[in-house]
Amino acid sequence: MSRVxxxxxxxxxxxxxxxxxxxVSEKIVMKRRISGLLRxxxxxxxxxxxxxxxNVFLFGSQIEGTTTPGLQPDVDCIISIKNYNVIQDLSAWQNGKVNLLMIQNENVSPGYCLLQALRGDAPLPQEVEVDDNFYRDRMGRLLLKNTMFDGLHDAVRNGPAHSFQGVPGLEDSDFVAALPCDLRPVQxxxxxxxxxxxxxxxxxxxxxxxNTRCFVVGVGKTGIANEKFEWRISTSFAERFLMFTLNITQIRCYVLMKMILxxxxxxxxxNSISSFMCKTVLLHCISDTRSDAWKENTLFTCLSFCLLRLYDCVQNEYCPHFFITQNNLMSxxxxxxxxxxILKNLRYVIENNRRALLGIECDYFGSFLQSSLNGIEIYIPTHYMPTFIAWDILKNSALAISIxxxxxxxxxxxxxxxxxxxKLLKFISNHYFQNFIFENRKAYRLLSRYLFSTLGSILxxxxxxxxxxxxxxxxxxCMSLGLDTDVASGKLKLASMFYCTGDNVRTELILKNIEECxxxxxVEPMCGCYFFKYAQPRxxxxRLCYExxxxxxxxxxxxxxxxxxIKCERNCCPLELQHEMFRSKQENIAYRNEYEYxxxxxxxxxxxxxxxxQYKTYSRLGRQDDKQKxxxxxxxxxxxxxxxxxxxxxxxxxxxxxxxENNVENAFKCYARSHQIRGRYNWAKIHICKLLNKLINN
Structure with missing residues (x-):
């Protein structure tokens, strides 16, 4: 980086x-990280x-803040199965868990391991075959196959990941089933x-x-004899922490590498150069240079340095894993x-760097850079506006809470x-709260408010x-502890309780307060019940989301x-809304997907x-003008x-x-329109039948 x-x-x-x-700014990066950690x-x-x-942990560019709309990132999730105990030494064996001994020797690919089954009653090798997920090798060891997580429901296999799309309340996600290992890997x-x-x-x-934990994920080194039995060692927590320590220039450098890629x-x-390889190259480059070399006015120089390093890695087919250096990612x-x-394309980018930068199509970067160099005001599409990105981040948090x-x-x-x-009391007991680590207590406070509201309503x-x-x-x-869930929902449950007890005065006061707030x-509605595309917000x-x-x-x-x-809150729910609890008949449940509970x-x-x-309350109070309004x-x-x-x-x-209101025609139109929106699992059909029966009998 000396010749500039x-x-x-x-x-x-x-x-x-x-x-x-x-x-790709400090503020938006921080918002992405806060939202990701909350979820x-x-x-x-x-x-x-x-x-x-x-346990479910989030990794990758979304939670790191190293993404843009044009890079179209999925959410990378690791599902850690807690009942397993992957150990590197028999002294770490635990009673009551499925203990697996990591085998790392010259016959196992660097960065990978074999998992040998141990007995459940003693730290000794398992002799009796357990099920089809295990295989006895030539040395008599029972080895766990890395295919044990295949066949996850509604998922598409992509390496170790299973991709889920259209999950309510979440972006498209890649889930990687993994086994936890609390000790750092020997390698x-x-x-x-x-x-x-x-x-x-x-x-x-x-x-x-x-001190961070690692995982083993179910994928072996491609093209080797042990491919179905090797498990890749994942240091995702350590990688995520290091990415959190990077400054904005280093993050922008990584994003630009992905755009060029x-x-x-x-x-x-x-299937040649992966984003993970670019990240690894970046970490090596940062490690080999002084921290003060990565500044806003050196972004081009830093990017060139990283691209040269990437070129050398491809040319030599050698890119060492940042933590497990024996693991060659490009082997x-x-x-x-x-x-x-590939080398020709990389050489073009390096030798014609300015022209290549102007040719980056992702996120219109090249066009925007050309306009900026020419002194022309940049027009940014709506979905690239900081306010839009901030809204999208907040929306994902709100939908995650909802679901x-x-x-x-x-x-x-x-x-x-x-x-x-x-069960609700068990959920919100102090015992559970005290056992949460600090990062999870914010989630406890958010969710417990909703649970308190439901608990009070049931009581x-x-x-x-x-x-x-x-x-x-x-x-x-109890319900007072759930009033601050959001702008309205907790207070509306309280108003429903007063309405159903006949206390119209307090019902009106609460409704008036909600309307003022x-x-x-x-305010934007947030619903994580099913997947639908949100329209542009107010x-x-x-502005508030961004500020x-x-x-x-x-x-x-x-x-x-x-x-x-829920059903045991029925007496605190107006009769007109109670019908919705029974919209799904037994014979139709088979047609529902697992997210439609x-x-x-x-x-x-x-x-x-x-x-x-308000309509129901003002009807009781005899206030016709307010009722019609x-x-x-x-x-x-x-x-x-x-x-x-x-x-x-x-x-x-x-x-x-x-x-x-005896307005039968408009009532029928409402039910017909409702049925048009959702044809199955809709009480509108019953309303229509009852209305027709009433008309015929009259």
Missing amino acids: PDYAHNLSLKMSQVMDRIC ESLFAFNHKLRDKDL AQHWFNQHGEEHWPTSGMIQYCS KTFIKQRFP GRFTPETKPL EVKVLLRDVNNLSPRLAMQ ASLNINQQDNLAFKKALS YDLSA EKFY SIKECALLKDITASCVCF WMDMAVVDSLPYLYFM ALSNIARTIDVEPNLGHRETALNLLGQCMEQ
Whole structure:
């Protein structure tokens, strides 16, 4: 990096400017990381509460913040099976777990291992064959096959990953099933034992990495005899930590490498150079240089240095893993036919660097850079605006919360009220809270609010006709802890409870408070029940998403989750909405996918439900003008709000209001429109039949 062209300084600044404009900025990177860690904590919280024998961790460019819209990243998830204990020494054997001994010798590829089965009652080799997932080798050892996770439901296999698309509340995701290993791998001991100096990685970083867990994932070295039995050692936690320590210039350099890869290499040679190789090359380059060499005005020089290093790696077919240096990531990666062509493309990029940069099609980088160099104002499409990206990040967090709440409620939906309360109390007990690590406590606070709201509603529903003041006070206390879930949903459940107890005055007060807090110019509905494409949000919502980095406060102030009632809350749910709990008949359940469990609950968007509750309350109070205004607001919301997740339910509620107004024609239109939106699992069919029967009999 010693010889720097005269134009490099100005070009670097222009490149940095363009990267900032397409949202590879410190603020957006930080937002992506906060959101990713929150979602990871939500998964951890949910699985712990439900006593699931697995953990889910997020890795890759989304949580690192090293992505752009044009790179189209998936969410990389590692599913760690907790009941397994992968050990490197028999002294780490644990009773009650499936213990597997890592075998790493000269017959095993570097960066990989074999897993030998051990007995469950003693740290000794397993002699008896367990099942078809094990294979006895020539030495008599029972080895675990790396194909044991094949056949995951609705997944497409891609190396060790299983790809899921259209999962509610999540972007398209690559899930990698893995087994945990709490000890650092023997093959990486040399890296962990090095003494960090002042430059990157420092001794503190090395110490932190040495304490992170690793995984083994089910994929072997391609083309070898042991391919079905080798397991790849993954140091994803250590890699993620190091990526979190990079400055914005280093992150931009990595993103540019991926853009160049996509423009000049991937189209013709899709399985040649991977993003992980680019990341590894970047880490080696940072390790070999001084930290102060990576500045905004040296971006071009740093990128050139990384590309030269990548070229050498391809030419020598040698790219050592950053932690396990014996593992050559490029071994056997290129054919004699493709290697010269790949080198030719890389050489073109290196020798014609400025022209190559202008030729980057990904994210319009080349066009934007040309405009910037010519002094022309850059026009950025909407989906590259920082405000849009910030909205998308917040939306993903809100949808993750929505779906995790419903997963928890699914487990209690068909229980008796008392059993449901016991399970919810177990979920939100102090014992669970105290056992969470610090990062997961934010997720605990977010989800527990929804659970408190449901717990209070069940308690009130159970005692609604028993005039039990003590139980009612307890219910009110629980529901008060769930008022700050978001702008409206927790308060709407409280209003429903008062409405169903006949307390119209307090119902009206709560509804009025919700309406005052629900800023129609800023608040966006959020529903993670099923996958649908969100329309462009409000301008004020955009701005607030970008300006604030306090994600939890944003979720509380400018998002409105759908309101959800499970069956044992029935007495605190208006009769018109109770029908939705029974929309799915037994014979139709077979047609549902595994993510449609919310159909056994009554779920409605907050805003139309607010107006529906106003209509019902004002009807009781005899305030005709307010009642008609609420009715008009329901109809207007259904027509103009683009992001309603349960529009058909809102139409069913509006239809029943129309029936109560003796407006049969419009009631029928509401039900017909509802049925058109969702033909199966919709109570609108029953409403239509009842309406026709009523008309015929009259």
